[in-house]
Structure formats: structure tokens, C-alpha cells
Amino acid sequence: MHRRSQFILRRHLSHLHFHSGEPASHTFPRSIPPPCSTAISFRVCDSIPPMATFGLADYDDLLRGCTRRRAIKEGRVIHAHMIKSHFVTSVRLANRLLVMYVKGGSLEDARQVLDGMSQRDVISWTAMMSGYSQHGRSFEALEQLPRMLRTGATVHRRRLGSADVDSVAYLRGNGQLRHLESSGCLGSPEAPQMVNIRSILPNEYTLATVLPSCTGHSGQDHGRQIHSLAVKSNFDSHMFVGSSLLDMYSKVGEVKDARRVFNMLPHRDVVSCTAIISGYAQSGLDEEALKVFQQLQREGMECNYVTFVSLLTAIAGLAALDFGRQVHGLVIRSELLFYVVLDNSLIDMYSKCGSLKHSRRVFDNMPERSVISWNTMLMGYGKHGLGREVVQLFKSMFREVKPNGVTFLAVLSGCSHGGLIDEGLDIFGYMVSDQRLKPEIGHYGCLVDLLGRAGRIEEALDVIKNMPYEPTSALWNSLLGACRLHAKISIGEVVARKLLDMEPDNASNYVILSNIYAASGRWQDVARVRESMKLKKLTKEPGRSSIQLDKVMHIFFSSDRSHPRRKEIFDKITEVCERIKAAGYVPDLSCVLHDVDDEQKESILLGHSEKLAIAFGLMGNACRESIRITKNLRICIDCHNFAKYVSNVYQMEISLRDSSRFHLVAGGACSCGDYW
């Protein structure tokens, strides 16, 4: 390279530091900058003399530097210079450019490079797919795979000498090829020959890259096709491909297939184990997730923060506080603290296990918080019915982060659960007018819930009618719950019929409708609904909630029959329960426990399984507020979470596997005002 031109180019790029002094690791994962404009800047390099010549190695060096530092602007200057000086490039160098744009997040530029290449190899395609995949552009990522496989058609090729196809200009689209041809750069100008180039096959990199894009409706279809490609090319037991495969299967809901792939792996590493843990956790098979982790521990495998994040999700699902605390201890000992994502998971785990104190402690000790940290904390308060804390925390988050859509979901549902009707309405207005966020259907759902709980059914109905979305069945269900709670029989009937129209095969809709008829004494209508249920063969589901308080009691005591004060406690609980029922409220075991004095409560909790204790401990926090709300506003507490714990308990104690039924019964019963 000429000294002078080297000097000139370096001076243009003088603000870049191409020495290797990069900090090795970052405490927080660094995000990729947003895509840049697609225009390749010719203007910037106008002052670089076009006669300046650089060698392949020089460009290679410069582009590598740009890629590493995500210096896309400077990369563009180099790219433009390559074009201007008619540099004959190679596939290798074109790939450098492509990767530079991909890593810099400028996918449109990368695509331009790819499409302009007259010759591409598996790396070119993989790099492009990686770009699309990492930016959530799954469709485009997958789209490249058949394009790549089709490339092996017959092509014109001139004799190129030793440099072979690598020397073909990739810049055909920019008119470079003609120039190269006329200047004789492409070897002796003999007649072009037709050459068959073999189809470019995916390698292990390609497969591992595209598999995460197999999501959504056709995800499983695509995933299985790619799996078969992997089998054909013998990459299906490759560690990277395998963990992508098993992750793909668990994400499309085929955990069994995920496990099959996991078992086929030649060995296990942290990533594949984490993938299966996360798969189990996401499918609700929390105990399976824990088992894998325990096995991992026994094998002495080193965990990283992603493993813990996945594990904490499973622990949160089980409400296993003690185990969660142990894992928190492990996290501290692994010196993995101060990963925002990990701390967020800890906050969530503690709040779902009922220990808001611990949640808050983690939250307060974070050196840096993301919007998810705030949202998780807000959710925690909301689920426990602590509306005031929700609003207070919401007000203080602005100095640190900007709230997003999920924030408002958390705050609105927090207000709803906490009985803060006017505050909730204010915040919805604030969201729309001040924050200029377009409410999603979920936000309208919160609004409906908020108004419904307060008995403002007509207003809730207005919201549904005027919102710019088609109401979902969940939304109608929420309104229906409110109708039952406030004895709005006529609106309730309309809503229930609507639900039945939307989901004619959902047994619980028949149950709801017949309950409404029963509530207004229309027994003939009840019989008609039951009859149509029978015709549809939907009668297997219980007609009413089959979980009775006394059954819970039975299980509650069966695990500790020898407790000295068993009888006394039982009597006390029964008495309180009767009192609540007599007052016209729905008894909830957690409310009952609240009224038992501390010593008795402790003796109950101590003698029983961890899950049960935690479940009640959690609702003990929540019910303080809910009893107040129930009494002041005559609205029912939200039992969604509690239903989850009850189902856990039941599964454990009487080994009933059908948890969805318990969710349905326990959750449905609460919103319908039935006794469980």
C-alpha cells in the first residue's frame, strides 16, 4: 500500500482507534445500535484520491476493526472507497462488509451487499440470516434458506485463473462487473462457459442461526423441516444445533420432542441444560425444570446467569420460597450479581413467592434498573393488592426510566386489584394524553376490570363498545365476573351469550350461563343450557365448582394429624368462615387465616408443606388489603394467583394432574362468586 494513501485513509478515520484496548467484558449485555440509513456515503470519501490503492489485507484489517467497534459510519467510508477505486474484491472481503453491516445493525445495507454479490458462500447467507434472526425478523431470516439452497443453479462463468470465482466482482449491481470485464481483470476474455455450481448447503452455523426464527404459527412446520435438514447433514447432534433444536421444540410447545433432542446430545453443557430448564419452565413443568437443575448441580456444572434466570422462573411458578432463597444464595456465591436481568428475575421470584420485602430489597440494591425492573416490582405490589404502593412507585420511576405499555398494564391492574378506581382512570388518561401511548387491548381490559369491580358496569360496557379492538373472550369474562358480583343479571346474560357464541365448545361458558339463570331462579333455562351441554358432550366438566372449603381443610390437616391444637384451629377457622359467609362475602382461606391470631397461624403454617405455607403466607399479605376493600367497596378480591397455588397444593397432595381444570374451577369460581 502506498504510504501516502494509507496516511490519507487513516486520517479520515482518525477518530477511530484501531488498537486493541477494548474492555474485555461488560457487566451489562450491550445492545446493538439501531439500523442506520441504507445510503452508502460516497460524499464522505470524496477527498480520498481514487488512485489510492489498498491491498486485500488492508481492507480486511480496516473492516475487521469497524466490525469489532460497531463503527458502521467508518465502514461505509471504506466500502465507498472500495467501490470508487474499483477494488476487485473477494467473497471473503464481501462477507467482511456484510458482517460489518449486520453487526452494526444496518440490515438494509447488509442485504444490499448480499444481493449485489455475484457469488456467495454459506457464510454470506448465514451472516444475513443471523442479522434478521437477531432483530426478530424471523420471516426474512427463514426466507434466505431456500434462496441459499436454490443458488446452485447453472451460472455463466469465465475462466478466472487461480483466483477462481472468488475474484468475480460482487458489485455487479453497481456496474463494477462491466468495468472489470473491460479492463481484463476477470482473466482472459474467452467465451463464457456454463458451469454447474453445487447447491450451497447449510452448515452447523446456519442451522443454529435460523432455528430461533421458527416461532409463531408455522414455527413448528419450519422447525421440523430444518430438523430434517440437520439430520441429513449430520448436524442434529451438534451441540449448538441441538440446543437450538430443543429450544425450538419447547417454544412451539413440544416439550417431549425437546427432551428427545436433549437426550440425543453427545454430552450436556450449560447452554443445552439451560435451554431445557427454560423449556420446562415456560411449559409450566416447573418441577421438571428443578430436577434438571439438581442433576446439573450434582454433575458439578458451572451455571451462568441465564441458567439462574430460567431456574428462577420455575421457582416462581412453584412459589417455592425456601428453594428460591437457596438459589439466591448460590447466585451471590457465584458472583453473578448485578446482572439486570438476573436481578429482575429475583424480584419476580420473591414477589411470586409472597415475599415483597425481599423483592424490594433486591430492587433497592440494584446499581442500575431497567424498565422491566420497575414493571416487575409494580406487578408484585399489584398482585398483592397494594394499590397505594403501586401508585407511589409509579410516580417515582420517571426520574430513572420511561414507562412503557407493560408499565401501564401493571399500574392499571394494580389499581384495579387495590380498589383505586379514580386513580386508575386518571392514569389511563395520563397514558393516552401525556405519554402518547396507544392503549393495547390489554389496557382496555384493565379499564373494564377497574370499572367492573367498582360496579360501574354500564361504563365498562361503553369502553368495550368504543375501543378500537374486537373484544376477546377474556374481556367478556372479566365483565361477566363483575356482573355476577354486582348482580347485574340482565347484562350478565347478554355477555354470557356472547361468550357462548364466541366459544361454543367451551364448557365453562355453559356453566356460567346456567349459573346466571340459576341466580335469577330461571330453572327451565338452566335445564335447557345443561341439555345443550349434554348434546355437545361437554358434561365431563364439573357443573359447579367441586372444590369445597372443607376439602381444602381436609388436605390441610391430613398432612399433620397429630398436631396438638388441630381441633382448636379447625374450629376457629370454621367459625371465621361462617362469619364471613354470613356477612355476604366469599370466604377465602387466606382471609380466614388472617383472622386467626398469629400464634395459631404460625402453628398451622409450621406443620405443613412449604408450598401450602407460602401460598397462605402470600395471600396473608394480600388479604389484609382485600378484606378492607371487600368491606368498604363490596368488591371481590382477585384470586387468580391464589387459584394457582391451590392447584399446586392439590396436585401435590392428591396427585391430580389436570391443573388446567383446577385453574378453571378455582379461578372461575372466584370470579363467579362461587365458593371453592
Next chain:
DNA sequence: ATAGGGTTAG
């Protein structure tokens, strides 16, 4: 020059 697992909400 290309590669795998992660957090809130419903």
C-alpha cells in the same frame, strides 16, 4: 468472515 440458552404483562 457465519452459531445455541434469559427477565415483566395477557
